[in-house]
């Protein structure tokens with residue numbers, strides 16, 4: 577029996593973790609659900625049982641074998657220091673991703689690194705996960721030399737308050753013609769009927785922290801510390817599903833058909849690419865799924881070794897919960 581504590585079980589990511597484990601269970605797993613305030617006391621159906629979300633208590637967490645943190649960054653930092661040295665911790669926040677000695681894992685790409693943990697494993701940023709799952713098969717075949725990405729990130733990437741703001745803001749714009757009071761979403765501008773080319777704060781070079789997360793995490797996961805990569809991250813008024821427009825340059829001359837085949841064979845990636853019949857992925861189609869979808873694959877007209885494509889995934893599932901559950905599966909396998 578393996579005891580798994582899911583902290584933040586009532587949040588957007590935590591709820592999906594429970595739902596994924598409910599539909600695709602890990603044999604011998606005993607689940608404990610904890611929260612902070614809003615979700616405490618909530619009943620959750622899991623494998624025919626009714627579980628209740630309890631207040632997070634570090635003494636109880638220390639009794640688990642694995643603790644999965646689906647909590648904001650500051651809460652993860654505090655919880656890791658409280659349960660340090662006890663159970664193995666999987667953290668979905670950005671708190672420890674770039675720390676030396678902490679594996680940053682997308683199981684399909686660098687799953688072997690799970691086994692080198694020193695008590696803590698990090699899950700990457702949602703936009704990074706879908707990007708590296710598309711880059712890795714291309715890298716294996718042709719070698720990456722340069723990557724440029726523009727993201728179109730849904731509001732659920734910023735937690736449930738951000739979803740509330742999009743819903744209420746859209747309603748107010750349509751019914752009253754104006755944007756009323758904004759929820760505590762943290763967006764610097766109204767998001768309904770808008771685009772915001774800023775996710776998180778700016779650095780001295782003019783990049784946002786979200787953009788630099790994608791740069792640094794991609795290099796760490798792929799094990800290419802000097803990969804030439806730059807990003808522009810944009811928040812869009814979509815509830816669920818992050819999209820990315822990618823330009824990838826390779827060391828060897830790329831072949832679009834080979835890339836299509838390699839992507840299609842890669843676990844967790846689906847090629848959805850038939851533009852004459854309007855077949856390409858969109859966030860609505862990809863919602864509530866676990867795959868990364870690639871479309872609009874084409875040769876870059878401005879360089880010899882460039883390839884362009886469009887990439888979409890459900891940020892809450894593939895970009896966080898599915899990846900975290902796959903890390904749990906790898907760890908449980910390790911224990912058997």
Ligand SMILES: NC(=O)c1ccc[n+]([C@@H]2O[C@H](COP(=O)([O-])OP(=O)(O)OC[C@H]3O[C@@H](n4cnc5c(N)ncnc54)[C@H](OP(=O)(O)O)[C@@H]3O)[C@@H](O)[C@H]2O)c1
Nearest residue numbers: 584587588589611612613614615647651669733735736896
């Ligand atoms: N959303 C995404 O697409 C995505 C993708 C990748 C990674 N992540 C990361 O995943 C984490 C969770 O994101 P989310 O979108 O699920 O956020 P969320 O919807 O805002 O949920 C956060 C949850 O954390 C709980 N919580 C807050 N402080 C806590 C504390 N001190 N102790 C225990 N529980 C606490 C809250 O409990 P109550 O409800 O009881 O207050 C809430 O259920 C974040 O670090 C985020 O950056 C998110």
